[in-house]
Amino acid sequence: MKICLLPGDGIGPEIMAEAVRVLRALDLDCTMEEALLGGGAVDATGDPYPEATQRLAQAADAVLLGAVGGPQWDALPRALRPERGLLAIRQQLGLFANLRPAILYPELANASTLKSEVVAGLDILIVRELTGDIYFGQPRGIETRDVDGRQERFGFNTMHYSESEIRRILRVAFEAARKRSGRLCSVDKMNVLETTQLWRDVAIETAADYPDVVLSHMLVDNAAMQLVRNPKQFDVIVTGNMFGDILSDEAAMLTGSIGMLPSASLDANNKGMYEPCHGSAPDIAGQGIANPLATILSAAMMLRYTFARHDAAQRIENAVKKVLGQGYRTADIHEPGMRQVGTREMGDAVLAAL
Amino acid sequence: MKICLLPGDGIGPEIMAEAVRVLRALDLDCTMEEALLGGGAVDATGDPYPEATQRLAQAADAVLLGAVGGPQWDALPRALRPERGLLAIRQQLGLFANLRPAILYPELANASTLKSEVVAGLDILIVRELTGDIYFGQPRGIETRDVDGRQERFGFNTMHYSESEIRRILRVAFEAARKRSGRLCSVDKMNVLETTQLWRDVAIETAADYPDVVLSHMLVDNAAMQLVRNPKQFDVIVTGNMFGDILSDEAAMLTGSIGMLPSASLDANNKGMYEPCHGSAPDIAGQGIANPLATILSAAMMLRYTFARHDAAQRIENAVKKVLGQGYRTADIHEPGMRQVGTREMGDAVLAAL
Ligand SMILES: CC(C)[C@H](C(=O)O)[C@@H](O)C(=O)O
Ligand SMILES: CC(C)[C@H](C(=O)O)[C@@H](O)C(=O)O
Numbered sequence: 188m189k190i191c192l193l194p195g196d197g198i199g200p201e202i203m204a205e206a207v208r209v210l211r212a213l214d215l216d217c218t219m220e221e222a223l224l225g226g227g228a229v230d231a232t233g234d235p236y237p238e239a240t241q242r243l244a245q246a247a248d249a250v251l252l253g254a255v256g257g258p259q260w261d262a263l264p265r266a267l268r269p270e271r272g273l274l275a276i277r278q279q280l281g282l283f284a285n286l287r288p289a290i291l292y293p294e295l296a297n298a299s300t301l302k303s304e305v306v307a308g309l310d311i312l313i314v315r316e317l318t319g320d321i322y323f324g325q326p327r328g329i330e331t332r333d334v335d336g337r338q339e340r341f342g343f344n345t346m347h348y349s350e351s352e353i354r355r356i357l358r359v360a361f362e363a364a365r366k367r368s369g370r371l372c373s374v375d376k377m378n379v380l381e382t383t384q385l386w387r388d389v390a391i392e393t394a395a396d397y398p399d400v401v402l403s404h405m406l407v408d409n410a411a412m413q414l415v416r417n418p419k420q421f422d423v424i425v426t427g428n429m430f431g432d433i434l435s436d437e438a439a440m441l442t443g444s445i446g447m448l449p450s451a452s453l454d455a456n457n458k459g460m461y462e463p464c465h466g467s468a469p470d471i472a473g474q475g476i477a478n479p480l481a482t483i484l485s486a487a488m489m490l491r492y493t494f495a496r497h498d499a500a501q502r503i504e505n506a507v508k509k510v511l512g513q514g515y516r517t518a519d520i521h522e523p524g525m526r527q528v529g530t531r532e533m534g535d536a537v538l539a540a541l
Numbered sequence: 542m543k544i545c546l547l548p549g550d551g552i553g554p555e556i557m558a559e560a561v562r563v564l565r566a567l568d569l570d571c572t573m574e575e576a577l578l579g580g581g582a583v584d585a586t587g588d589p590y591p592e593a594t595q596r597l598a599q600a601a602d603a604v605l606l607g608a609v610g611g612p613q614w615d616a617l618p619r620a621l622r623p624e625r626g627l628l629a630i631r632q633q634l635g636l637f638a639n640l641r642p643a644i645l646y647p648e649l650a651n652a653s654t655l656k657s658e659v660v661a662g663l664d665i666l667i668v669r670e671l672t673g674d675i676y677f678g679q680p681r682g683i684e685t686r687d688v689d690g691r692q693e694r695f696g697f698n699t700m701h702y703s704e705s706e707i708r709r710i711l712r713v714a715f716e717a718a719r720k721r722s723g724r725l726c727s728v729d730k731m732n733v734l735e736t737t738q739l740w741r742d743v744a745i746e747t748a749a750d751y752p753d754v755v756l757s758h759m760l761v762d763n764a765a766m767q768l769v770r771n772p773k774q775f776d777v778i779v780t781g782n783m784f785g786d787i788l789s790d791e792a793a794m795l796t797g798s799i800g801m802l803p804s805a806s807l808d809a810n811n812k813g814m815y816e817p818c819h820g821s822a823p824d825i826a827g828q829g830i831a832n833p834l835a836t837i838l839s840a841a842m843m844l845r846y847t848f849a850r851h852d853a854a855q856r857i858e859n860a861v862k863k864v865l866g867q868g869y870r871t872a873d874i875h876e877p878g879m880r881q882v883g884t885r886e887m888g889d890a891v892l893a894a895l
Pocket of ligand 1: 270273274432732733762
């Protein structure tokens, strides 16, 4: 079990430290090596995804990532921005299947801005395609052209999917739906975009191999509405990279506790990168108050998906449930009557609960 | 005042009838002529935007639209689908500025799935660009190519904006923000899409002409989250066609009463098309139970934006507030203790309140 650790920027190193402590406590016979990604990597090497990191990530079975980015790198040219590192590692490792659960822990039901009857027991899985779509399509750029003697700038990007790219992410989603409720909702904009017309066609074709899964289709604008109106109508949602970026963040926020949500990005052989859904939170970095649970739960996802160590994954997940039950809360999920703790103490509590 | 009426499909004709009664009651010295758009137009003429409708719409000062679409037209080839009519009229008339208010009426605060303290008093204006972006960009399509001896389909679309397209919608948004709170949030995905990097650059340049407006920027995934987390942080939001489609529907649903929300789509000279935010609701069409208030409020927007008849617009808006205060509710916004009425009775109530 070779794990590559990428703490990244902002609160990344703090939350990563706790996940590493949890992994070590499980006595798993794994090796962990650390490397640079994002803003810190730019500062140290001039590259958000340096070669040393590339070698380590390619050689590892799994990558555990903290978070990347921060305002100090916003003014850099596009190619040097921290998120370029993220996009590059996704593409280089072929991590096309992004799994983003949106789960509302009963203990945190109050954290949501939605009425409790609307979100109580919420448990959605968003399956987002991660290496295609308008994120990577060519041609793209900004060009200046002469229009009637005036210079004018034009921006353009290309949305693009092949049927095999669509089919492989649909298969991941059908498999996931089969293991859950047997319901899959595919989200597209087929009434406007030909790319997503093909998406819908391939979804319908792929459904023939999964007679036990009920496939439905929804337009992306309607999906954005239905997530607010009645999120519990969904079980597994599958969609493209761009729509998935928007809908998975919307769904995560329905829980009100985005500091709790892990994610997995998998290749075709269950190699994966695991990271919290939240960002690098530069405003609270270095204060020891960030919530490490999403990173700890990302480590659990890693044990489950890449290493098939369901026992160890379950132990971590149970420990997290237990500390919530015991009333431990970091600032982001704190409520009156609960016990507010910092990053390290939350890690201690999880270790104790293991 | 020449008004072109396009009742459209589903509940369109029913809700349009009530808006027309309200307009007539105002004694405005206007002419109203009706034409076909959408599914009904396809059935009658084979074209979702027939030539007779084009002539009428081009000659009119304003268009009032009910809604288009329905399941019976879903299997038609793309070019014949009802929504093609909608896209064609937007483009032909140059209706680039789509204004979508998301307002929560105090009387309907319970209708929202969000906690009342999160949405009470909500009043956001989304300004969506409507004639550019990936909706209309070329090249686009689905192609079959030979890949290593296999036939494979590829889907592609082009996101595209010129700086002048961006500037003119930004100006509309800055003007709107100036008349409201003086705060404008521009939404893009500049960390991934060059097109929206240009969007952000032009937004910053345009801001120089509006020193009294505070411009902020937000990434689209974050905007989808922030609308759920704390929607009242926003006043005016401006964004492109695709992101605007998603975010405006999400914002509308925050109110829980989408049957109340009008919209305007304007050209450069305040010619406009006005329509409710909701769809054609084929499931309840013909039953006389649809909510006509969004269409009636769309007529008010028409009087305000195209005809500068603020007095008459205000009279309609006041009448709608009054009937809500009197407890009149159509089924979609009904609550115990209120007076449930049908489409026609709601129209009667508004007429009485005028
Ligand atoms: C940082 C950014 C490039 C990234 C994305 O858009 O994919 C992020 O928003 C995410 O969802 O992981
Ligand atoms: C029907 C469809 C083409 C249309 C759009 O995507 O613009 C609709 O969703 C809207 O928002 O008016």
